Amino acid sequence: MAKLVLVWNPAKTECVGFVERDPDGSTWDCGSDGDAEHAGGGERQNPVSSLADSFRDQYEDTEDECHLQVIEVDVTKATPIERVED
DSSP states (O other), X not given: OEEEEEEEOTTSSOEEXXXXXXXXXXXXXTTTHHHHHHHTTSOOOOTTOHHHHHHHHHHTTSSOOOEEEEXXXXXXXXXXXXXXXX
């Protein structure tokens, strides 16, 4: 099982997720919870996260709040996506 930190805007259809690095969820570091907080409009904890920046930029002018939730995902049931060259 892997823990993912999801950030979404309930008024829209987009969602972004980050793998949680610390198994007990206590460390808000760059690359997991810190990026999720950054993406949702909270404190900018990782100035080099292009994914968090992109999601944040989509919603910084909206009055809708983003939501954050940690979920567990069974990685053995994940379906790989075949990469296609452009």
